[in-house]
Amino acid sequence: MTEIKVVQGILKANDALAEANARRFAEHGVRALNFISSPGAGKTTLLERTLGRFKDSWRIGVVEGDIATTRDAERIQPFGVPVVQINTQGGCHLDASMVARALDALPLDALDVVFIENVGNLVCPVSYRLGEEAVVAVLSIAEGQDKPAKYPALFRRAEAMVLNKLDLAPYCDVDVETLIADTRRINPKLEIIRASCRTGEGLEAWYAWLERWLGRKEA
Amino acid sequence: MTEIKVVQGILKANDALAEANARRFAEHGVRALNFISSPGAGKTTLLERTLGRFKDSWRIGVVEGDIATTRDAERIQPFGVPVVQINTQGGCHLDASMVARALDALPLDALDVVFIENVGNLVCPVSYRLGEEAVVAVLSIAEGQDKPAKYPALFRRAEAMVLNKLDLAPYCDVDVETLIADTRRINPKLEIIRASCRTGEGLEAWYAWLERWLGRKEA
Numbered sequence: 417m418t419e420i421k422v423v424q425g426i427l428k429a430n431d432a433l434a435e436a437n438a439r440r441f442a443e444h445g446v447r448a449l450n451f452i453s454s455p456g457a458g459k460t461t462l463l464e465r466t467l468g469r470f471k472d473s474w475r476i477g478v479v480e481g482d483i484a485t486t487r488d489a490e491r492i493q494p495f496g497v498p499v500v501q502i503n504t505q506g507g508c509h510l511d512a513s514m515v516a517r518a519l520d521a522l523p524l525d526a527l528d529v530v531f532i533e534n535v536g537n538l539v540c541p542v543s544y545r546l547g548e549e550a551v552v553a554v555l556s557i558a559e560g561q562d563k564p565a566k567y568p569a570l571f572r573r574a575e576a577m578v579l580n581k582l583d584l585a586p587y588c589d590v591d592v593e594t595l596i597a598d599t600r601r602i603n604p605k606l607e608i609i610r611a612s613c614r615t616g617e618g619l620e621a622w623y624a625w626l627e628r629w630l631g632r633k634e635a
Numbered sequence: 636m637t638e639i640k641v642v643q644g645i646l647k648a649n650d651a652l653a654e655a656n657a658r659r660f661a662e663h664g665v666r667a668l669n670f671i672s673s674p675g676a677g678k679t680t681l682l683e684r685t686l687g688r689f690k691d692s693w694r695i696g697v698v699e700g701d702i703a704t705t706r707d708a709e710r711i712q713p714f715g716v717p718v719v720q721i722n723t724q725g726g727c728h729l730d731a732s733m734v735a736r737a738l739d740a741l742p743l744d745a746l747d748v749v750f751i752e753n754v755g756n757l758v759c760p761v762s763y764r765l766g767e768e769a770v771v772a773v774l775s776i777a778e779g780q781d782k783p784a785k786y787p788a789l790f791r792r793a794e795a796m797v798l799n800k801l802d803l804a805p806y807c808d809v810d811v812e813t814l815i816a817d818t819r820r821i822n823p824k825l826e827i828i829r830a831s832c833r834t835g836e837g838l839e840a841w842y843a844w845l846e847r848w849l850g851r852k853e854a
Contacts, residue, residue, distance in 0.1 A: 454674045455757045455786060456778025483758065485785050506788065508727065508758035536786070538674045539702065539727035539756055558777035558803060559675025566704050567674060567755070569725065584777060584806055589833065614808065 430544050433512035437519065437547025444524040446477075447630060448532060450510075450548035452570055454563075455536030457556040458580040460488045461613040462622070463531055467495040469623055474630070479518045479532040481510040488533060498522050509541040510534050529630065538567045550575040550629065553606075557581045558588050561595035568602045576607040576625055583612040649763050652731035656738065656766025663743040665696075666849060667751060669729075669765050671789055672773035673782075674755030677799040679707045680832040681773060681841070682750055686714040688842055693849070698737045698751040700729040707752060717741050728760040729753050748849065757786045769794040769848065772825075776800045777807050780814035787821045795826040795844055802831040 441448050451459045460480075467476060478499040480488040489501035500518040502510060515532060522530065532548060534541040542551075553574035555563060558581050564571045571577065577599065585592055596608055607625055611618030660667050670678045679699075686695060697718040699707040708720035719737040721729060734751060741749065751767060753760040761770075772793035774782060777800050783790045790796065796818065804811055815827055826844055830837030 454755070454778075455782055456673065456775070482785055484787060485781075487781050487785060506758075508756070535758070536673070537727070537756060537758055539725075539754070540759065556675070556777060558775060558800065559673075562704075562706055563674055566701055566706060568703060581777065584803060587803055587806060587833075614806075 427543060430512050433516060434545035434547045437512055437515055438549075440516075440519060440524070441530070441547060441549070444527070446524055446527050446530055448530045448546075448548040449629075450532045450534060450541075450546050450551045451554060452534045452538075452541045452551055452574070453536060453554035454538045454556065454559055457536070457554045457559065458578075458613050459533050459536070459554050460491055462554060462578060462580065463533060464491060464495070465613050465616070465619055466531070466623070466626065467492065467497060469619075470626070471495050471497055474528045475526055477522045477524075477527045477530045479510075479515060479522070479530060481514070481533055481535045483507065483535060498527070504535055508535060508537050508539075509544050510546055511544045512546050515546045538563070538570055542569045542573055553577040555579050556584075557590050557592065557595075558584050560588070561590045561592075561598070564595065564599040564602055571599055571602045571606060574603070574606060576609060576622075576629075578622055579608060579610045580613055582610050582617060583615050646762060649731050652735060653764035653766045656731055656734055657768075659735075659738060659743070660749070660766060660768070663746070665743055665746050665749055667749045667765075667767040668848075669751045669753060669760075669767035669770045670773060671753045671757075671760045671770055671793070672755060673757045673775065673778055676755070676773045676775040676778065677797075677832050678752050678755070678773050679710055681797060681799065682752060683710060683714070684832050684835070684838055685750070685842070685845065686711065686716060688838075689845070690714050690716055693747045694745055696741045696743075696746045696749045698729075698734060698741070698749060700733070700752055700754045702726065702754060717746070723754055727754060727756050727758075728763050729765055730763045731765050734765045757782070757789055761788045761792055772796040774798055775803075776809050776811065776814075777803050779807070780809045780811070780817070783814065783818040783821055790818055790821045790825060793822070793825060795828060795841075795848075797841055798827060798829045799832055801829050801836060802834045
């Protein structure tokens, strides 16, 4: 019983810090997205593609979350946008206090958008709000068609899902239509974008979603 | 500070229960393996292949860990071996108390081996011992070559790693040799088996490792 109480305490404390981050984003007119997926689903590659497309149109900052290494931040660096690497030192998700410290290192006044790439984990990051406006799920087709049914929380919480590595579908025995139907049952409002960050297929739909999201008036 | 103390408390309590599970396995002469990977790396398919090969040679039981659904247990059922599905109800890993309850439902006296398939998660399951004799890591080549460096704890703890979905290598821009060299730096003693559970390639080396492991005298 003690364990459950403590976890609720941590989540409540995190929610308060997430609200503070959200206020800070709003005060600076910055919109924030939180990217969540399994390890290796393609979050960093999606960010690379997105920076390649929009870095001259929008002022973008990136927060990279990893357990160890600065490899992801190093992949973002060539785009010349401000990037902060958070190392969780074994922690399985970002939390709002880590992101608050990362925001101290970003020039928020000079940014329109912040992309936060979470630790690769289909479970734990879903419970920790960071102050983002929306969650984007990335799912690799190579993970198999049963993942939304087996890990429903992310797909319920996300506003958009990039179904990535579509070019691998012929080699993966995955029924894409069943996967999408299962996902829609979990969250009928989820925007599902079929794409391959490797080949570029489908990314126009992702860019269009991002532009609509950025143009959207806040509630 | 409180949070860290609590987490240590949970891990210590878990270790005590894991030791009790280990004693229970030993008393019944049962050997146990704990399979850990990201979601969709191929743990269930590896178990299907392994059951297909050994179900008439060894008396095998399976514990399936998932957040939701009984899909994995349903895939094991056709092999006619005892299988227990644990649903963690949102929990990101199995723990020793869950496994203890699963063992109540298995005919341990009539088993030689128990395969425990953990929740798909490259991070949290690594911290929770279940009473197993060894951990087997499964890594899908489609997750990219940087995963051992970015998530080192699993690869340090595991005794064998099945590098799965090798048939996807030509489509994934992954340098398999670099991946393996990185992994060996993290754990020089790790047995690395290149395989594709889909095509069957490389599985003879996995079966040979399992036979050696099962034939090995316990310390």
